[in-house]
Amino acid sequence: MSNLKILVGCKRVIDYAVKVRVNSAKSAVETANVKHSLNPFDEIAVEEALRLREKLGNNVVKEIIALTCGPPKSQEQLRTALAMGVDRAIHVEVGKNDSETTNTLQPLAVAKLFKAIIEKEQANLIILGKQAIDDDANQTGQMLAGLLNWPQATFASKMEINGDKLTVTREIDGGLETISSKLPAIVTSDLRLNEPRFVTLPNIMKAKKKPLEKFTPEQLKVDVTPRLENISVTDPPVRKGGTKVDSVDDLISKLKSAGALE
Amino acid sequence: MSLASFTRNRFSLALKQNKLSFSGRIARPKAFQQAIFSRYATSIPSLNSLTEEEESIRDLAARFTQDKVKPLVQKMDEDERLDPSIIKGLFELGFMGVETEHEYDGTGASFLSAILVIEELAKVDPSVSVACDVQNTLVNTLFRKYGNDFVKKKYLPQLVSEKVGCFCLSEAGAGSDAFALKTRAEKNGGHFIINGTKAWITNSAEAEIFLVFANLDPSKGYKGISCFVVEKGMGVEIAKKESKLGIRASSTCSLNFDNVKVPEENVLGELFKGYKYAIEILNEGRIGIAAQMIGLSQGVYDQALSYMFQRKAFNKLIGEFQGMQHQYAQVATEIEAARLLTYNAARLKEEGKDFIKEAAMAKLYSSQVAERTASKAIEWMGGVGFTREFPVEKYYRDAKIGSIYEGTSNMQLTTIAKLIARNFK
Numbered sequence: 001m002s003n004l005k006i007l008v009g010c011k012r013v014i015d016y017a018v019k020v021r022v023n024s025a026k027s028a029v030e031t032a033n034v035k036h037s038l039n040p041f042d043e044i045a046v047e048e049a050l051r052l053r054e055k056l057g058n059n060v061v062k063e064i065i066a067l068t069c070g071p072p073k074s075q076e077q078l079r080t081a082l083a084m085g086v087d088r089a090i091h092v093e094v095g096k097n098d099s100e101t102t103n104t105l106q107p108l109a110v111a112k113l114f115k116a117i118i119e120k121e122q123a124n125l126i127i128l129g130k131q132a133i134d135d136d137a138n139q140t141g142q143m144l145a146g147l148l149n150w151p152q153a154t155f156a157s158k159m160e161i162n163g164d165k166l167t168v169t170r171e172i173d174g175g176l177e178t179i180s181s182k183l184p185a186i187v188t189s190d191l192r193l194n195e196p197r198f199v200t201l202p203n204i205m206k207a208k209k210k211p212l213e214k215f216t217p218e219q220l221k222v223d224v225t226p227r228l229e230n231i232s233v234t235d236p237p238v239r240k241g242g243t244k245v246d247s248v249d250d251l252i253s254k255l256k257s258a259g260a261l262e
Numbered sequence: 263m264s265l266a267s268f269t270r271n272r273f274s275l276a277l278k279q280n281k282l283s284f285s286g287r288i289a290r291p292k293a294f295q296q297a298i299f300s301r302y303a304t305s306i307p308s309l310n311s312l313t314e315e316e317e318s319i320r321d322l323a324a325r326f327t328q329d330k331v332k333p334l335v336q337k338m339d340e341d342e343r344l345d346p347s348i349i350k351g352l353f354e355l356g357f358m359g360v361e362t363e364h365e366y367d368g369t370g371a372s373f374l375s376a377i378l379v380i381e382e383l384a385k386v387d388p389s390v391s392v393a394c395d396v397q398n399t400l401v402n403t404l405f406r407k408y409g410n411d412f413v414k415k416k417y418l419p420q421l422v423s424e425k426v427g428c429f430c431l432s433e434a435g436a437g438s439d440a441f442a443l444k445t446r447a448e449k450n451g452g453h454f455i456i457n458g459t460k461a462w463i464t465n466s467a468e469a470e471i472f473l474v475f476a477n478l479d480p481s482k483g484y485k486g487i488s489c490f491v492v493e494k495g496m497g498v499e500i501a502k503k504e505s506k507l508g509i510r511a512s513s514t515c516s517l518n519f520d521n522v523k524v525p526e527e528n529v530l531g532e533l534f535k536g537y538k539y540a541i542e543i544l545n546e547g548r549i550g551i552a553a554q555m556i557g558l559s560q561g562v563y564d565q566a567l568s569y570m571f572q573r574k575a576f577n578k579l580i581g582e583f584q585g586m587q588h589q590y591a592q593v594a595t596e597i598e599a600a601r602l603l604t605y606n607a608a609r610l611k612e613e614g615k616d617f618i619k620e621a622a623m624a625k626l627y628s629s630q631v632a633e634r635t636a637s638k639a640i641e642w643m644g645g646v647g648f649t650r651e652f653p654v655e656k657y658y659r660d661a662k663i664g665s666i667y668e669g670t671s672n673m674q675l676t677t678i679a680k681l682i683a684r685n686f687k
Contacts, residue, residue: 079314
């Protein structure tokens with residue numbers, strides 16, 4: 001029988017419903033005074049951890065920890081995870097505000113920070129969102145598996161634990177692929193893995209009392225200097241309207257005059 | 263030394279020290295700023311500041327409303343009935359016992375948390391909002407404030423987790439003149455027998471717990487009024503369900519009490535104090551209605567504004583015409599003012615300070631703002647605003663009740679005037 005200590009990754013991102021704007025310097029997306037929330041794929045990861053505990057019982061799943069690397073306000077997202085049912089939270093503070101963190105903290109550094117915490121906590125099942133909706137990087141889970149030399153099961157749409165064996169159904173371009181691996185392992189959640197629960201009011205109040213630890217990259221001896229530099233960020237080109245044509249001949253002549261056909 | 267003379271001195275000193283320049287604009291040198299703020303350095307947050315829990319609670323309410331309530335709004339309005347899944351959702355998320363203490367299975371959150379939930383619900387459906395408002399600010403609070411241990415232990419957990427409650431004061435002949443109520447209670451052995459008819463009772467179709475105001479001794483006039491906890495099973499009958507202009511999904515019924523036997527332990531608080539309880543609880547409930555009205559205003563406003571920045575006329579987005587700009591700026595200002603009145607009244611109540619006047623002002627103003635906003639929103643949306651396909655016409659119908667229930671606007675004005683007059687007599 002396995003003794004699971006699950007670590008779930010959480011990231012503070014701009015809320016999915018917000019209309020994003022590029023800042024005036026065209027160097028980054030505007031984050032000041034913009035609504036932020038927990039990355040949707042991370043919410044799915046938290047939900048999966050909770051469901052595993054509900055299915056396997058407290059004797060198997062010993063503890064669920066939520067981990068985030070981000071600015072001070074990332075604490076709000078940890079409170080959401082705690083309100084959902086996670087036992088405790090860890091916050092590695094990187095960056096003074098949303099703007100600084102978004103522009104400097106990159107997946108490789110995050111993977112290194114996660115590795116340090118995982119080794120400290122001796123967690124043996126790591127569930128991350130497959131990607132964050134702000135940078136769409138889709139790298140942290142994979143890089144973390146590489147650094148730890150652990151098996152990885154990415155784009156999970158279903159996962160099961162039987163003793164020491166992990167079985168994951170992955171969504172891939174050609175369809176679905178089912179793989180199995182031993183624990184410890186990294187899993188990244190895809191959209192159809194589950195539908196996250198609503199937090200309840202009593203749980204929001206209980207979350208206040210759950211433990212939240214803070215660390216800095218220096219304490220963990222991780223260098224988080226960015227290796228990539230954002231040169232510019234621009235809006236995609238405004239979509240130009242097309243024209244309607246009445247017949248196939250009309251279409252061909254228009255394409256010819258536009259130089260698309262010879 | 264007054265603040266005025268203090269700053270005048272510092273100002274002239276700064277001038278002499280050549281720290282101010284008059285080059286067409288007044289510079290703000292450090293000395294000037296320090297003059298004002300050092301003496302009155304304060305860190306009291308702005309009126310709409312919320313604690314972290316209150317923000318989480320508000321976000322949860324917003325999410326529930328968008329995901330679960332929004333798809334059912336039109337249907338509930340047409341069927342004139344709240345969908346059971348919505349009521350169940352309200353209970354499951356803890357929205358029906360926001361302030362109720364932990365020992366009764368409640369959340370133990372602040373009064374403003376309840377206000378925020380009511381506001382968020384109203385942004386999408388004022389009918390759902392009023393159901394939650396009555397449960398929290400009238401029913402739960404009456405039990406919590408005046409109930410004895412027996413009644414609290416028995417009913418509060420039920421109200422938090424599964425049973426809807428309602429507040430039965432008004433009658434066909436007793437609205438603003440509530441104390442003219444005719445429902446009678448008579449002591450008979452170990453029971454009270456209640457006879458009479460109540461009218462305009464919100465939540466009555468779904469309710470299982472009824473707080474009934476009946477007169478135990480008409481010779482004492484209104485001082486005979488007492489409050490009884492009546493369970494549906496004791497014989498409460500729904501006489502007539504009203505078909506209304508607005509908040510149609512919220513059930514509003516007449517109730518018949520025909521020799522309803524209520525055990526003597528089911529008195530809420532003390533006998534003959536019912537009139538007092540009713541007045542006091544309505545003072546607080548007012549803030550809840552104000553919250554419903556500001557939620558309604560914001561909800562309809564956001565819908566109209568998003569339309570105005572999509573619709574074009576004369577090759578321009580209609581939101582960009584100055585005529586429209588001036589109108590929507592004016593309305594936004596009024597909504598903000600109404601919201602601050604409401605939040606401040608809520609905070610005053612939390613602090614245990616006098617809040618009756620502010621609560622009356624909040625309800626009065628918010629209901630007026632809601633009516634104006636909904637009316638303008640339809641105009642801004644033009645023809646489509648007038649059709650039932652778009653949600654704005656419902657807000658217009660819903661808004662009207664704001665100036666009528668839980669104390670008509672005329673009653674609010676009278677209350678405010680009386681409180682002001684006290685200072686001058």
